[in-house]
Amino acid sequence: MRVLALLSGGIDSPVAAYLIAKQGFDVDLAHFDNRPFTEEDYVERVLSLGRVIASRTDRQMKLYVIPHGENQSAIGRECERRYQCVLCRRMMLRTAGALAEKEGYDALVTGDSVGQVASQTVENLLAENSASPVQVLRPLIAMDKEEIINIAKDIGTFEISSLPGICCMMAPPKPATRSQLDRILAEEGKMDPGDLTVSALEEVEVHVLGP
């Protein structure tokens, strides 16, 4: 089964990609490039993480780098601020899902772990799910942070993921933690997610990593 694992640059998503690859899934990676709302060289960190995962699983992987800055801007301009994170994550699932359908992947993989951050409550995850046209696998969903960190240290991604970095500037001061889908859909209706997805997919860069 071919899956597309979302790689953020943080601690969790490389572990999720690694674990799913170890289960025998054929894994490629996708990163949403958050510039200008992060450092200019952040993609380099993600490429390094991708190389470690490819090396540790002894396979060649593609890493799709998908522009996400305009998505973030559109949400910031049009939508209620506290929904920024949920709407951002819906845009990522929608766009990665469209890429998955186009390139023949059966599912997406994310590093979500329930309750870890404001955007990863059960309510928010439910409100995010419907954006993806393909199944979303979450291998870390019930793991605690220490377990995830230990695996990250074992596979050699922890040091890269822990490098200093500017937090996402678009994160609102008080993010919604119990989003309801009907409200989220109303907010999303203020912009044009379909057009944004098409635009982002026109600008995808593909890197080939590993042996």
Place this chain on the structure above:
Amino acid sequence: MYSVLRSCNSGQAYVARPDGEFSQDIHEIAERLCPSGHEVLTDAGVLLVIRSPDGIEYSLFKEGKVLVKTPDETVAWEVVRSVESGFDA
């Protein structure tokens, strides 16, 4: 308007928050700064990403916060002071 500058956890940026209540319009501030060489790179509604005349990128948030992408405190202060110069008296 700004008297404290804090290093971001990353060490790659500095953040200044307004001392009191902030009631300025960030788009109007940007308009006043543009003639002196500031360039708006991105308008995300709740924040503007701007490049200073010296090429330093900074973000001006709706609530008045300024995040300057530099590890150099002196440079960050210069940018913050230039932002203040665009405030409506």
